[in-house]
Amino acid sequence: IGSRVPGSLPQRITQKLCDMVKQYHPIYMNLHFNHPDELTPEVKAACGRLADAGVPLGAQTVLLKGVNDDPEIMKRLVHQLLLARVKPYYLYQADLTKGTNHFRTTVETGLKIIKALQGHTSGMAVPHFVIDAPGGGGKIPLLPDNYLVHLDEDGAVLRNYENKTFHYPQPKTDGRRELPMVGVGSAVGETEEAYAACGDSYPDRDGYAMWGNSCGGDADEL
Known part of the structure; x- marks a missing residue:
């Protein structure tokens, strides 16, 4: 209505x-x-x-x-x-x-x-x-046109409201090992295993692993 x-x-x-x-x-x-x-x-x-x-x-x-x-x-x-x-x-x-x-x-x-x-x-x-x-x-x-900076088969380059850029990788579909999905619920108490499952991750601005780049979730909350 x-x-x-x-x-x-x-x-x-x-x-x-x-x-x-x-x-x-x-x-x-x-x-x-x-x-x-x-x-x-x-x-x-x-x-x-x-x-x-x-x-x-x-x-x-x-x-x-x-x-x-x-x-x-x-x-x-x-x-x-x-x-x-x-x-x-x-x-x-x-x-x-x-x-x-x-x-x-x-x-x-x-x-x-x-x-x-x-x-x-x-x-x-x-x-x-x-x-x-x-x-x-x-x-x-x-939407403002500056959020998606670049998009190709490897991933997306994103710009946030602070004008900082981030890389989000595309899923691997060429036969290489695809990274498993790991959520916050499964990561609690299993931090080392969760990091290992994510493989190489992109560092955030403070140098810590950026969960949002490869596993989903919020780095600040973890």
Whole structure:
């Protein structure tokens, strides 16, 4: 269900309505919020009632010039959404709707906002930036173009939000021994065996073995 009602008429989200919704799961609801000021106490309470009724909530936001085309405003919005138990889902480039050209931003503006969020806040707070392509092309996701630096049969060179590069190897498919998958659960208490199973690993910036390069997982947590 897509609706603006929880944000524009929160008193409509009564306990009686929520009790009725519980009878028809699974139900998912995408709400529409463009600015953090829309998330009043009444709106947050309405979202809470829906969440308590077992309805996963997402948010769709349209990028609007002079309203939310600033990284700090967008960061406030996505944080307030999470506090209201609403997951930021889509950030839309404005449609080509007659009479709304003064609200349209450049595509670069949206990419800069995503870049300002990625790595600088929780991944839960980063929406998908999409263009609903004219002519019925559907939603096409966009990402800043600097994350994938190079890709070939040997692996991928990746750049993170700190502008640091990392190598992720492709799986071996030419008859050579493929490295076994080792997860955090199997590595606990078996550190030496897990390292040996991974083979040669790439060092991280501090010189320690980088689990994420060959085994998956997070080096900082291990």
